[in-house]
Amino acid sequence: MIGGIQNVSALSFTRAMEGASETGSSSSILQMPLTGQMQGVAPASGDFGATLASMATDMVGSLRGAEQASLDGINGQADMREVVDAVMTAEQTLQTAIAIRDKIVTAYLEVSRMQI
Template sequence: MIPGIGDLQRIPGTQRLLPEPGRPEAAMGEAFAEMVTRLASTTITRLETAEAVSLQGLKGEADTREVVDAVLSAEQSLQAAIAIRDKIVTAYLEISRMAI
């Protein structure tokens, strides 16, 4: 037995996948929408930051490493957002093909 396993706490900033007792399932849809909105906002912020740091690098005001880190972070966020969007579209298409 793993010591302390009964004392596991929910990790801050994470969402439950299953509805909590007494919580309507509609609220879970809102939580998903909030998560997607937060993802989009984070991606946009990282893209804007990468653009600003890149411009600073062109002016000689930012180190090359800072520029590379910002651009790679933005690229990673954008790829994750695109992958999630693709999964959502695929799920929608699968649902739309279901026979009623």
């Protein structure tokens, strides 16, 4: 059940990143060196797209774990507390993903309304 969602989201993400790299302006901004970094803060490794992909992978893993725990609970192979913990963790992860998605959509709509 989760696998189909992951495949669709990965395809959409890949297409979006291909469009961004074709414009040239996005990729040049990402490749610019950071100046004036704060002391005591480690420089960011990777790019924003890789971070989002990693977060999506972790989210899908959490949802799969909760799904498996609930199936184990139905079969009597898992304790009720383990099932509840897994489902609550997956719910929190899903709520976080929804909040991030909403912020991204809001930011996109705000940028699209700007006058050039």
